[in-house]
Amino acid sequence: MNPKANQKAVILLSGGLDSATCLAIAKDAVYDCYCLSIDYGQRHSIELAAAQNVAKSLGAIEHKIVNLDLRSIGGSALTDTSIAIPEDEPGGIPVTYVPARNTIMLSVALGWAEVLGANTIFTGVTAVDYSGYPDCRPEFIAAFQQLANLATKAAVGGQRLVVETPLIHLQKAKIIQLGYSLGVDYSQTVSCYQADQQGRACGRCDSCRIRQQGFSNANIPDPTPYQ
Amino acid sequence: MNPKANQKAVILLSGGLDSATCLAIAKDAVYDCYCLSIDYGQRHSIELAAAQNVAKSLGAIEHKIVNLDLRSIGGSALTDTSIAIPEDEPGGIPVTYVPARNTIMLSVALGWAEVLGANTIFTGVTAVDYSGYPDCRPEFIAAFQQLANLATKAAVGGQRLVVETPLIHLQKAKIIQLGYSLGVDYSQTVSCYQADQQGRACGRCDSCRIRQQGFSNANIPDPTPYQ
Numbered sequence: 001m002n003p004k005a006n007q008k009a010v011i012l013l014s015g016g017l018d019s020a021t022c023l024a025i026a027k028d029a030v031y032d033c034y035c036l037s038i039d040y041g042q043r044h045s046i047e048l049a050a051a052q053n054v055a056k057s058l059g060a061i062e063h064k065i066v067n068l069d070l071r072s073i074g075g076s077a078l079t080d081t082s083i084a085i086p087e088d089e090p091g092g093i094p095v096t097y098v099p100a101r102n103t104i105m106l107s108v109a110l111g112w113a114e115v116l117g118a119n120t121i122f123t124g125v126t127a128v129d130y131s132g133y134p135d136c137r138p139e140f141i142a143a144f145q146q147l148a149n150l151a152t153k154a155a156v157g158g159q160r161l162v163v164e165t166p167l168i169h170l171q172k173a174k175i176i177q178l179g180y181s182l183g184v185d186y187s188q189t190v191s192c193y194q195a196d197q198q199g200r201a202c203g204r205c206d207s208c209r210i211r212q213q214g215f216s217n218a219n220i221p222d223p224t225p226y227q
Numbered sequence: 228m229n230p231k232a233n234q235k236a237v238i239l240l241s242g243g244l245d246s247a248t249c250l251a252i253a254k255d256a257v258y259d260c261y262c263l264s265i266d267y268g269q270r271h272s273i274e275l276a277a278a279q280n281v282a283k284s285l286g287a288i289e290h291k292i293v294n295l296d297l298r299s300i301g302g303s304a305l306t307d308t309s310i311a312i313p314e315d316e317p318g319g320i321p322v323t324y325v326p327a328r329n330t331i332m333l334s335v336a337l338g339w340a341e342v343l344g345a346n347t348i349f350t351g352v353t354a355v356d357y358s359g360y361p362d363c364r365p366e367f368i369a370a371f372q373q374l375a376n377l378a379t380k381a382a383v384g385g386q387r388l389v390v391e392t393p394l395i396h397l398q399k400a401k402i403i404q405l406g407y408s409l410g411v412d413y414s415q416t417v418s419c420y421q422a423d424q425q426g427r428a429c430g431r432c433d434s435c436r437i438r439q440q441g442f443s444n445a446n447i448p449d450p451t452p453y454q
Contacts, residue, residue, distance in 0.1 A: 068295040073335070075342030093380045100338030103378045107334045108300070111327030115302035140377045147370040151330045153320045156361045 008032045008118035009164075010109045013055060013063070015047030016191045017211055018167055020054045021179035022124035025166045027058055028182050034116055035063040038105050040098070041071035042078050046199045050190040057185055066108055075099045078193060085193045087204040093132045094206055096193055102135035106144050106163070113161065114152045121148075122164045129172035129210050141165050172214030180220060187223035200227045235259045235345035236391075237336045240282060240290070242274030243418045244438055245394055247281045248406035249351035252393045254285055255409050261343055262290040265332050267325070268298035269305050273426045277417040284412055293335055302326045305420060312420045314431040320359045321433055323420055329362035333371050333390070340388065341381045348375075349391045356399035356437050368392050399441030407447060414450035427454045 009031040013019045026033050035055040037048055048065060055063035070079045076098040077083040083095055102125065109121045125136040134140065141163050148161045155161065167175050179186065191211045192201035201208050203226045215222035236258040240246045253260050262282040264275055275292060282290035297306045303325040304310040310322055329352065336348045352363040361367065368390050375388045382388065394402050406413065418438045419428035428435050430453045442449035 064299060066296060066299055068335075069293060070338065072291060072293055073339045073342050075338070093383065097380050098338075099341040099380070100334055100378055103337060103374065104331065104334040107327055107331040108295075110330060111297065111302070111325075112300045114326040115300050134380055134383045135378045137377070140374070143370070143374040143377050147330065147367070147374050150364070150367045150370050151327055151362045153324050153326070153361055156320065 006032055007120065008034060008116050009120040009122055010113045010116065010118050011035045011060070011122045012105055012109055012124070013037050013051045014124075015050030015054060015189060016207075017179070017186060017189045017214075018124035018126055018175060020058070020184050020186070020189045021175050021182070022122050022167060023054065023058050023060065024179055024182035024184045026122045026164070031120065033058070033060045034112070034118065035060045036109050036112055037063070037065045038108060039065050039067045040079065040101070041069045043081055044078070044190065044193050044195050046195050046197060047190045050188055050199060053188045057188060058183075064112065068104065068108070070098060070101070070104075073099065085205050093134065096131065096206060097133050100135070102133070102140070103144070110148050110151065110161065114154045119159055120162050120164055122166070124167050125165055126167045126170060126172075126175065128170060129214060131206055131210070138165070138168055141168070171217070172210055173217035176214050176218040176220055187225065196227055198225070200225045202227055233259055234347065235261060235343050236347040236349055237340045237343065237345050238262045238287070238349045239332055239336055239351070240264050240278045241351075242277030242281060242416060244406070244413060244416045244441075245351035245353055245402060247285070247411050247413070247416045248402050248409070249349050249394060250281065250285050250287065251406055251409035251411045253349045253391070258347065260285070260287045261339070261345065262287045263336050263339055264290070264292045265335060266292050266294045267306065267328070268296045270308055271305070271417065271420050271422050273422050273424060274417045277415055277426060280415045284415060291339065295331065295335070297325060297328070297331075300326065312432050320361065323358065323433060324360050327362070329360070329367070330371070337375050337378065337388065341379045346386055347389050347391055349393070351394050352392055353394045353397060353399070353402065355397060356441060358433055358437070363395075365392070365395055368395070398444070399437055400444035403441050403445040403447055414452065423454055425452070427452045429454055
């Protein structure tokens, strides 16, 4: 028997390419998968519908969407529509960075993991073909895991929480190849920051460009519906 | 000139006794105070109205309430009305513990601090006369500060975030005496987990008992309105 069978894991699922792959990896490792998406007022809210489809396709036991309105804080092109999505090569950390987003999402995942009795959180962060967000780096994840193991009643009781980041050192093309081998239907996923209400991508933003390059490098036809 | 004049700080303000005192301390230290409350679906939502009154009385520049529905996660008597508030002496960490609450609140505060350009977050956690919650301990706060200084674009840019916990080693009576000396009107604050819609306390729950004992030990008349 696989030692992970019937162990619960919380999977942070945005509806994008990386988190869908991450869910497929967790499922392949025989975890019972509880998917969590955060409706934070992102302008590309169509990704939440994508997350629902992905969770269903990949056999998640439950998919929960928690509302947390980060528009009231702003400070990002994803939560403040007065800031345009950049379509040229960015220098440094782009304006699509959402202040403390991964810290917040991991924190909510931690809370739900404790309620479920899950000792594992999966997040599809990657620090290779990415936008340079600080809260995708290995040292950030390590610090969060350290925090998590002080933060909860479960931790006081001796439970150890692990944050799994199976994609963190993978190139986008490798992520796509891995996901294909695990049966991910990437046409269901939405990476674009300004996808339309049918989930069709712009093909021009930072996130679209990284994704297109990934399919090209992987020698896999890009199934993304474009506007 | 005080070096902190016109420096911004985010103050986590629940509407209870400790966080009101914490705001008064930050104000006394000449910070520009930006107060943050989280409407997490707490059953004692009247504390949010208390927070508004306290923020106004103590001269906060802004008071923001962010919605984050933790009822969808449950796991606490404060977010699940099917779990009763205990009225006897609890053993261990009580059922009023909300999974990952302080991690989540500090994370949202971190995001707002970054948007504001604030380098300081104040939280009124205390590890002396308290309910034994794991996310009030000094080692938890230290771990969060370490995380915060890896998590943000501001951190990458060299800004250092400090989490101030001026109450963490103070007895409740000392907190009350300090707050009085700084002009806190404790009749505005709500500590009770089952306060009614007029903000009147039950006088029986864990939080009420700790508060009553604090006023008694401080030799200050308890201004709390009771049911």
